[in-house]
Amino acid sequence: MASIISIRNLEKRYDSGFRALKGIDLDIPDGDIFALLGPNGAGKTTLINVVCGIVNASAGTVEAAGHNIISDYRAARSLIGLVPQELTTDAFETVWATVSFSRGLFGKPKNPAHIEKVLKDLSLWDKRNNMLMTLSGGMKRRVMIAKALSHEPKILFLDEPTAGVDVELRRSMWEVVRSLREHGVTIILTTHYLEEAEQMADRIGVVNAGEIVLVEQKHELMAKLGEKRLTLQLEDAVEQIPDALAAHTLEIGDDGYALVYTYNANDKRTGINSLFRDLDSAGLRLRDVDTKQSSLEEIFVDLVKAPTSESTRNDA
Numbered sequence: 202m203a204s205i206i207s208i209r210n211l212e213k214r215y216d217s218g219f220r221a222l223k224g225i226d227l228d229i230p231d232g233d234i235f236a237l238l239g240p241n242g243a244g245k246t247t248l249i250n251v252v253c254g255i256v257n258a259s260a261g262t263v264e265a266a267g268h269n270i271i272s273d274y275r276a277a278r279s280l281i282g283l284v285p286q287e288l289t290t291d292a293f294e295t296v297w298a299t300v301s302f303s304r305g306l307f308g309k310p311k312n313p314a315h316i317e318k319v320l321k322d323l324s325l326w327d328k329r330n331n332m333l334m335t336l337s338g339g340m341k342r343r344v345m346i347a348k349a350l351s352h353e354p355k356i357l358f359l360d361e362p363t364a365g366v367d368v369e370l371r372r373s374m375w376e377v378v379r380s381l382r383e384h385g386v387t388i389i390l391t392t393h394y395l396e397e398a399e400q401m402a403d404r405i406g407v408v409n410a411g412e413i414v415l416v417e418q419k420h421e422l423m424a425k426l427g428e429k430r431l432t433l434q435l436e437d438a439v440e441q442i443p444d445a446l447a448a449h450t451l452e453i454g455d456d457g458y459a460l461v462y463t464y465n466a467n468d469k470r471t472g473i474n475s476l477f478r479d480l481d482s483a484g485l486r487l488r489d490v491d492t493k494q495s496s497l498e499e500i501f502v503d504l505v506k507a508p509t510s511e512s513t514r515n516d517a
């Protein structure tokens with residue numbers, strides 16, 4: 202699939218000297234829902250803000266649908282909608298006025314039919330004449346999405362769209378995002394909720410300390426999650442894998458007191474049955490058995506362990 206966002210060697214050093222982005226290369230396929238994960242301070246918002254033209258990059262290039270975000274700013278920006286992390290709404294405006302105004306900011310001609318559709322899609326139509334101050338937090342968040350969609354962008358950035366919202370609203374936001382994707386909008390969202398990434402994303406990118414440490418299709422990541430480790434605790438230690446078990450890929454652990462077998466729980470044949478049969482012929486006696494599944498959370502935690510000494514030095 203062609204990429205709609207193309208980021209090359211992107212650097213951001215803030216005036217304080219802090220290097221928030223360190224040579225980011227990233228392609229986001231057209232029509233994907235792309236989830237950007239990473240711990241606090243990893244650089245997710247900085248990355249989004251650079252692409253949206255809110256923060257200037259120190260080096261590197263970004264193209265949105267082939268338009269350079271600096272030399273072809275207007276064309277690039279008109280393709281992009283941004284729902285920022287913080288809710289900033291004008292308390293005394295009505296829903297209708299604020300969303301229509303946002304469209305005008307992009308120099309687009311009035312299109313009441315489009316605004317009506319956006320408000321209906323986001324279940325805000327009944328509230329169109331309400332002042333923003335009278336809305337709940339969840340509704341205000343929807344208004345932010347409506348504003349971002351007012352100029353019919355092809356790419357929508359959502360910076361933590363469901364932070365602090367209740368489970369019901371979160372699910373309904375997911376529905377909204379999915380239906381946008383069905384209408385051809387590419388979605389890039391940041392989230393701290395791994396469940397959100399699991400539920401929504403076609404592709405997952407992990408950012409840590411200003412670097413992209415992983416980009417993978419979700420189903421490939423999920424296949425990895427099917428990976429389990431079976432640990433066989435032995436009564437007596439072994440020095441090497443017995444010949445009777447040569448057909449199985451095993452590792453020795455625990456100073457010879459454990460054999461570890463890695464398999465995919467999603468496979469039709471996991472090999473566990475034949476392993477147990479062969480254990481018997483190898484004459485090994487088991488003290489205990491346990492299985493452990495890796496989770497997206499574990500993969501994530503592994504990837505974002507404390508920054509390396511080199512990156513710490515770079516930040517100084």
Ligand SMILES: Nc1ncnc2c1ncn2[C@@H]1O[C@H](COP(=O)(O)OP(=O)(O)OP(=O)(O)O)[C@@H](O)[C@H]1O
Pocket residue numbers: 215216217219221239240241242243244245246247248
């Ligand atoms: N204007 C600024 N001046 C100096 N440093 C900044 C500025 N804005 C952000 N930073 C620093 O850049 C780093 C990345 O911040 P950023 O907001 O992009 O992280 P994030 O991944 O979005 O975090 P979170 O998950 O908390 O939203 C942080 O260490 C932050 O303190």
